[in-house]
Structure formats: structure tokens, C-alpha cells
Amino acid sequence: MMNYIWSGIILLSVVYSLFTGGAAALTNSVMEGAKSALALIAATAGMMCFWSGIMEIAQSSGITSAVSRLFKPVYRLLMPDLADNEEISSAVSMNVSANLLGLGNAATPLGLRAMSLMHAENGANSASNSMVMFVVLNTASLQLVPTTVAVLRAENGSTDPMGIITNVWLCSAAALIVGICSAKLLENRRGRL
Amino acid sequence: MNIGIYVIPVVLTIIIGTGIIKHLPVFELFLKGARQGIASVFKIIPSILALVCAVTMLRSSGLLDALISLASPLLEPLGFPPELLPLSLLRPVSGSGSLAVLNDIYKNYGADSFIGKAASVMMGSTETTFYAIAVYFGSVGISKTRHTVPCALMADFTGMVMAVLSSRLF
Numbered sequence: 001m002m003n004y005i006w007s008g009i010i011l012l013s014v015v016y017s018l019f020t021g022g023a024a025a026l027t028n029s030v031m032e033g034a035k036s037a038l039a040l041i042a043a044t045a046g047m048m049c050f051w052s053g054i055m056e057i058a059q060s061s062g063i064t065s066a067v068s069r070l071f072k073p074v075y076r077l078l079m080p081d082l083a084d085n086e087e088i089s090s091a092v093s094m095n096v097s098a099n100l101l102g103l104g105n106a107a108t109p110l111g112l113r114a115m116s117l118m119h120a121e122n123g124a125n126s127a128s129n130s131m132v133m134f135v136v137l138n139t140a141s142l143q144l145v146p147t148t149v150a151v152l153r154a155e156n157g158s159t160d161p162m163g164i165i166t167n168v169w170l171c172s173a174a175a176l177i178v179g180i181c182s183a184k185l186l187e188n189r190r191g192r193l
Numbered sequence: 194m195n196i197g198i199y200v201i202p203v204v205l206t207i208i209i210g211t212g213i214i215k216h217l218p219v220f221e222l223f224l225k226g227a228r229q230g231i232a233s234v235f236k237i238i239p240s241i242l243a244l245v246c247a248v249t250m251l252r253s254s255g256l257l258d259a260l261i262s263l264a265s266p267l268l269e270p271l272g273f274p275p276e277l278l279p280l281s282l283l284r285p286v287s288g289s290g291s292l293a294v295l296n297d298i299y300k301n302y303g304a305d306s307f308i309g310k311a312a313s314v315m316m317g318s319t320e321t322t323f324y325a326i327a328v329y330f331g332s333v334g335i336s337k338t339r340h341t342v343p344c345a346l347m348a349d350f351t352g353m354v355m356a357v358l359s360s361r362l363f
Contacts, residue, residue: 040245049234053224058208132341162198171352182340
């Protein structure tokens, strides 16, 4: 998919600028873009490294598993058919708590493990209700501290880079509620969707 | 009411404090994690480079503005800023692509403008939906994802509409 999106953006830009006589500006923008890509990396890299260092401490000190214990009752409600399976429930709740803390690197392997355990349990080639719920949770942004966005805001002259955080929590919560409710509502529907 | 300025100090205190209480080698752990962080930064450089260049070209060719003004008669009556359309289309598909568009928005409209703020909230409250679906279901070889895509997209849509609404209100 990215093959088409990326080449589409570039080729359409080229064609459009040829028709509007902006070829010189387009040539400059390639070089400008390459430079600002590295500026973007430079701006965010330090904080990304710092944050993943801090989160390594969080994981070793058991904060991730403490958060995942908090999540357990909610999880039983969302995926009732798997509540008795200790192995799956711990993989699922560890994945969710890693997502909350913004530990993308840790969340994905835990999530993949949860998926393969769920797949082993039901064995079908179609997704189970719990699988759908779990993936919907992973497509929602659970991350509590939006560090990359804040750093990029600071880099672009924001006077209050973290000022967006209450709005982010509000919107994430709204999106999450809609995701969970629609997954619950649609789970009994049969057929193509 | 500005919780934002307290989040990082509080998180740092809780995490480092817990580590010290549990007698963990916090400094070594930090270095280990930061080293992994460098590795993931290196991993995303090529895709960031590819997409920032593409988005910069889209902006400077004038095509982005043309598309925005083309969409505005449709979106403006709904109260949705057409400047945010590119971000909302790319966000579910590509993490690097949406970061590139976000950066472009900050440079053009300012990070503290209404557009910049709504874009920040949109970026912070949604995820790379299609990527996550592909990775998770792909890993177990399931292609019948049933209601996953509609539910995830409804959630994204809610996040995006709420991002605009909440930025207007607060």
C-alpha cells in the first residue's frame, strides 16, 4: 500500500508542478525535504532514547506488571471467553500496560504472543471475538504521555508543548469507548462485514 | 488547569523512585533502554526521509493546497478544517507519513495555532490502525478479520472528530 501512496504523492506533485510551472520550486523542495527529515529525526531522537531508557527502568521495577494487574478486571469484562486462561490473560494485560506506558518495542512482541496463544486456543482461520477486541485495543492510542508529538511541538516553537495532554486523553478515551462498544455490538453479527 | 507540565516530572519521579527503592541498577537500566531507543531511531530514518521528502514536494508543488481548497466546500460546513484532511487520511496507514504531515502542518500553520493544536491531538489520540491490524492478524495467518476494520475505523473517526471539537472548546 505504501508503494502506491508514496509514489503517488511524488509523481502527482511532479505532474502538477510541471503544469503550473513550479519545477524549480519542486527541485528545491526535494533537497529541502531531505534536510528537514534529518532535522525531524534530530529533534525527536534524543527524547525517544531518553524515554526508552526511563521505560526500561519502569519495566524492570515491575511497574508494567503492576499496571497490568490493575487492568485485569477490565480485561475479564472485555474478553470473557479467555478469562480463565492465565497465560493469555497475562500476555494481553502486559501488552495493554506496555501500550499505556508507550513501550512500543515491548508491546508488539507481547501482543503477538497473545495472538498466537488465542489462535492456538480456537484454531479457526477466522478471527474470534476476543481477537477482534484485542486488535481494536491495539489500534487505539492508549499511550498516556505523547512524547514524540510534544517534542515536535517544542521544536516548532510551541510555548506549551504538553498543553495538549488533557485533550489527547479525552479524545483517546472517546475513541477507545467507541472501539470497544462497536466491537461488542458487532460481535454477534454473522456473515461478511 | 495545566496538567501537562506535571506529567513528565511525576512520571520520572515514580519510575526512578520505584527503581531506587527496589535497589535496581537504574543507571545501567537507563543506558540499556536508551541504547535500544537509538536502534529504533535508526530503524525509522529511511521511512521518515522518504515521506518527509514526498510531503515537502506535495506542499511546494502547490498540489496540497489545491487539494485542500478542493475539499473545503465539503468539509467546512461540517466544521472540519480541510487543512487536517491529509493528516486524517494518512494517520491510519503510515506512522512515518503522518509524522511528516504533522511536521509540515507545524511549519505552515504554527504548533500553537488552532490547526496545529487539533493536529497534535489527532496524532496523539489515534494509532496506525491498518499497520497494527496487518501485523497482528498477519502473524497468525488470519485473513478473515470480521468486524475489526469497521470498529477500528469508527474509533479513529471518533478520535479525529473529537480532536477538532476539543481543540475548539479548550
